[in-house]
């Protein structure tokens with residue numbers, strides 16, 4: 001909640017003309033907490049009796065001693081501060097400092113993160129802003145004196161944000177000491193510059209990311225070392241975060257600034273794939289399914305805008321749903337998010353439900369005695385080493401043994417949505433011990449995630465079973481939706497838990513995970529039924545914020561296709577991308593692109609030396625080619641076929657002694 005509000009307020013104020021932002025830093029925060037003062041504040045907040053006594057005894061009479069090479073000093077009493085490293089200390093510190101923000105004069109906004117305080121205000125003229133900030137600084141100083149807090153004046157500074165070069169900031173004093181005036185202020189890792197160009201922030205992000213790029217370079221040889229999958233993980237985990245931190249704030253910066261970040265990603269893409277310098281970025285993005293940074297920023301902007309719209313009483317809510325007066329004549333967060341929402345109007349849900357307290361909090365554990373959830377099948381793995389036939393056999397054996405048909409109602413459920421987010425459907429197949437069956441397919445909404453469709457299928461199935469008069473008192477729900485079963489286990493689906501609890505009153509209930517798409521007949525039938533439900537005419541429906549977020553991300557995410565390239569070794573991968581893209585060291589490319597080969601023609605003299613020529617036609621390589629491919633094979637198969645086919649291609653390149 002806290003950060004959400006702060007972000008919004010920062011955007012809110014940044015679009016106004018003049019305002020001051022000031023960062024102060026209370027030195028060595030935890031050591032300096034005045035204990036008597038803290039106890040007074042605890043009493044004021046209504047902490048009393050045992051709890052009060054307990055905290056009091058925790059704070060007082062703490063002794064410490066120094067130990068050097070077995071020699072111990074005398075014990076001495078710690079007079080100030082909450083214990084360093086104690087689990088309670090941050091909370092106690094927050095209680096101590098909490099009233100500072102509320103004591104600020106009206107119109108002054110403040111954000112506090114641990115001991116890092118920022119206060120700001122927005123005014124038409126710099127002189128007014130300075131005057132108000134001085135008032136706030138005086139109040140801050142008085143508070144510090146009252147509560148024995150020392151403020152590090154060297155580390156505190158002021159910044160005036162304005163687009164007008166004529167506006168000058170006045171000096172602000174803290175307890176008589178004039179504060180330094182900075183061109184930029186950094187708060188929680190984001191650097192705000194005077195004119196809000198975000199140039200300094202982006203430059204810093206670039207530097208940090210480039211430093212980390214060295215790791216990637218060390219891991220990525222062209223003939224050895226880590227393959228694409230590992231390099232991609234390293235990039236996404238350690239480098240990209242630097243390129244994206246705080247992007248919802250600065251994504252409207254000028255294109256030239258943003259491009260400096262794109263260049264870092266492009267360089268990483270080249271290292272990850274081992275592709276030649278001339279290779280088009282698009283091809284590398286497609287192969288690695290690493291999204292362009294601008295697209296990811298757009299998704300983040302959309303998610304953030306949706307979140308602000310869902311928060312009740314948020315100052316941004318109003319601005320996001322009204323026409324913009326674009327005073328700044330350059331793009332803003334509001335502007336950008338409106339443009340995106342127009343662009344994706346057709347595919348995105350138009351109504352997001354307000355974000356309620358419950359959704360943000362972790363729900364309380366619900367009592368679920370007697371409902372058993374099994375999220376695995378013995379010996380079934382998710383690895384590629386196990387094939388579908390093995391999975392099917394293991395699963396069917398488990399069902400036969402654990403849930404014999406004669407004694408259990410089998411309920412197969414499945415949910416599906418187009419591209420994981422559109423037109424959801426739920427399918428249910430119930431097999432009763434007597435031999436009769438029941439089926440049902442239901443539409444679950446135009447905007448629906450797989451997860452929701454799966455959960456909905458279980459909900460419907462539960463009420464179906466509850467209403468059935470079959471005398472069998474044991475029921476097993478068989479579902480391939482692992483995430484739904486896990487969520488249920490962790491009390492994240494209270495409604496479904498309630499529905500199952502109703503069934504539980506009359507029957508024994510087990511939920512059993514089964515592997516998907518491996519030919520379990522009941523599961524296949526439920527899948528068909530779900531697809532039937534999905535094609536029914538679906539009305540526009542509202543979604544929750546977290547569903548909206550999933551839908552936005554899925555929409556923007558690049559589609560992945562099965563490509564055995566990803567399973568190959570580094571050397572094979574490098575060869576393949578060079579052959580596939582045509583950006584390689586063969587004569588045709590080296591001559592035309594780099595003027596590094598004297599002629600584009602192959603040594604055989606018949607035509608240009610391209611990937612197709614050497615793989616399909618070059619007479620000089622006929623013998624090698626026959627060894628690898630005894631019968632003619634299309635180029636498409638050689639470059640994009642199964643792992644076996646791809647391996648043949650790389651073997652051919654190596655044995656022909658070609659360097660691509």
Ligand SMILES: [Zn+2]
Nearest residue numbers: 602604618619
């Ligand atoms: Zn040739």
